Amino acid sequence: MSPRTSTAAPTAAAGNAATARAHLFNSRTLDAYRESLAAGVATVAEQVARVDGPFTGVTPQQLAPRVDAVDLDRPLHDPGAALAELEQVYLRDAVYFHHPRYLAHLNCPVVIPALLGEAVLSAVNSSLDTWDQSAGGTLIERRLIDWTAGRIGFGPGADGVFTSGGSQSNLHALLLAREEALHRLGGDRALLPRLRVLASAAGHFSVQKSAKLLGLAPDAVVTVPTDADRRMRPEALAAELERCRREGRPVMAVVATAGTTDFGTIDPLPDLAELCERAGAWLHVDAAYGCGLLVSPTRRHLLAGIERAASVTVDYHKSFFQPVSSSALVVADAAVLRHATYHADYLNPARMVEQRIPNQVDKSLQTTRRFDALKLWLTLRVMGADGVGALFDEVLDRAADAHDLVAADPRFEVVTRSQLSTLVFRYLPAGDGAHPLADGANLHARAALAASGAAVVAGTTVEGRHFLKFTLLNPETTLADIAEVLDLLAGHAEAFLTDTA
Missing domain, CATH: 3.40.640.10 (Type I PLP-dependent aspartate aminotransferase-like (Major domain))
Known part of the structure; x- marks a missing residue:
């Protein structure tokens, strides 16, 4: 190894270390900490303000090339640039549980005091x-x-x-x-x-x-x-x-x-x-x-x-x-x-x-x-425990109303009344639960709805048959939201039956 090479390497390493130290959270980097977190909060807030559905319907095949194209060995050296990139690989196509037509799994919208706690606990890192x-x-x-x-x-x-x-x-x-x-x-x-x-x-x-x-x-x-x-x-x-x-x-x-x-x-x-x-x-x-x-x-x-x-x-x-x-x-x-x-x-x-x-x-x-x-x-x-409980009660009240809505709709059948906030149901082709295309229609309706980005619902099987499932955990979800999702599901199911005929 030449003398020039042997002295240059430590110098480069020292420069990299000095640059990296500027990203450590401590009393000397508080301005950068405030600026970075403020930029992150602003980015998320702007994205949430733009969201008009719980999901964009992006497929793994569409999103994977964007993620794979990121060269993790070439840092951007700029939090703003990293956030802009994050919008493309994550935020834009994230599944947003706060949206009132996210009705799929046991994922709740979160309260702001908890987000404050998340910021504090991550920084102190106990x-x-x-x-x-x-x-x-x-x-x-x-x-x-x-x-x-x-x-x-x-x-x-x-x-x-x-x-x-x-x-x-x-x-x-x-x-x-x-x-x-x-x-x-x-x-x-x-x-x-x-x-x-x-x-x-x-x-x-x-x-x-x-x-x-x-x-x-x-x-x-x-x-x-x-x-x-x-x-x-x-x-x-x-x-x-x-x-x-x-x-x-x-x-x-x-x-x-x-x-x-x-x-x-x-x-x-x-x-x-x-x-x-x-x-x-x-x-x-x-x-x-x-x-x-x-x-x-x-x-x-x-x-x-x-x-x-x-x-x-x-x-x-x-x-x-x-x-x-x-x-x-x-x-x-x-x-x-x-x-x-x-x-x-x-x-x-x-x-x-x-x-x-x-x-x-x-x-x-x-x-x-x-x-x-x-x-x-x-x-x-x-908020207090009563505040949290009141929100959960709202969810359960909405689920009870949703059960009555679906049970009264001849396009669907309901399995049972939930004591909490789920609703298992399925579309009935021509009102016939034994219709040979019933399973296919329900599977298609769920997938087509997710692909549209208009709403997200879950699915399950009951006694070997395919059913749809609402899981309500958002007090902001209205009965009108649920009625709209039911109409969308029925439309996708009917389109499947027409295409299959």
Whole structure:
């Protein structure tokens, strides 16, 4: 290597480092921080102001070349230029959940206090695993867990932790249930293949995924039949509990649902709790969707019996109008969280417990964790729980009206009335549910509607037939919006039938 080359390389590296340091967030770069965030807020605000539908209908084939054309090894060196590029590869074609005709999945519009929290927590960047990385953040998260436990109806011995979402909360709950079951059985891990989880046939697929991750048998999850309203049948649960007892297959958990993803129905929690208490089985309530009822001024009674659960999943980013991610697992007995504890000498040595240092990693499946609790904290401090509950009540009122609207429309059939805010229905060609082109017409209508960008709805299958699904989480959605989407769906379905004839 020549002397000239050997001296030039360090000089170039030093120059790059000096330039890069200008982008670090600290007391010397506050002006750049303010300018960049203000530009980002302005860009998003301008885009939201221009949005006239929830989606542009862009396809992967259309968007991928734009993203692939970006040379990540050639930086733009200008936040404004990067934001302009971002409009082309993301913002322009994003799916906007705030739009009143976004009616597809469990994605809620978000409240401004939570967005403020997102900005604060990202800048400070606390990690909620140990006290020496979060301090006040630890205490705020713990206070919110206590508040949620109180809303559930748990006693002073309750505890919990924030998670990334309902799937992780369910996994965490079933891990605790598995370890408690094995403990009761004398700690013999050879019994693991015999453990069973009883879950509703309308429950969330994360139960099956969790069972696989936890090393249970392929047939460990036993689905319990539901009634016509897609609620777990207590007599069917009683029969399965008895069958498992008779066959020597310990039931490590029963998973009830407070808000099924497809039907928005709530299992009969008091009856299920009674059966679990008699059988000595862990009752987990997946209230990822229905947790908004905890703050509802008019419908809290729909969660009666949830206080008798051993663990509860709540997703604030569904019915509390929080940005993703914001979820929690709450348990009635704090002691069971020990099953997720591992003491690492460099992080949370056991002596810290004796010193009463609160480390959230002692009860979490994750190590590094964002301070997502701050978003809920600021929401409650600005809006109050009653404000959040009033918004959720508006959504549920609109869903009830939408059910009546669709049920009275001869072009469609409805499966069942939701206790929350979903509506499963389908277009009926010539009023005939058995029409050979019914499935094709409904599949086409959904895809064509999304491609148009006018609205986005979801789909599911019921007893092998294809259905459409509204999921309402936006208080701004009106009955007129819903009526318009129904007309659009019917039009696309009719066009399919005409083209297929």
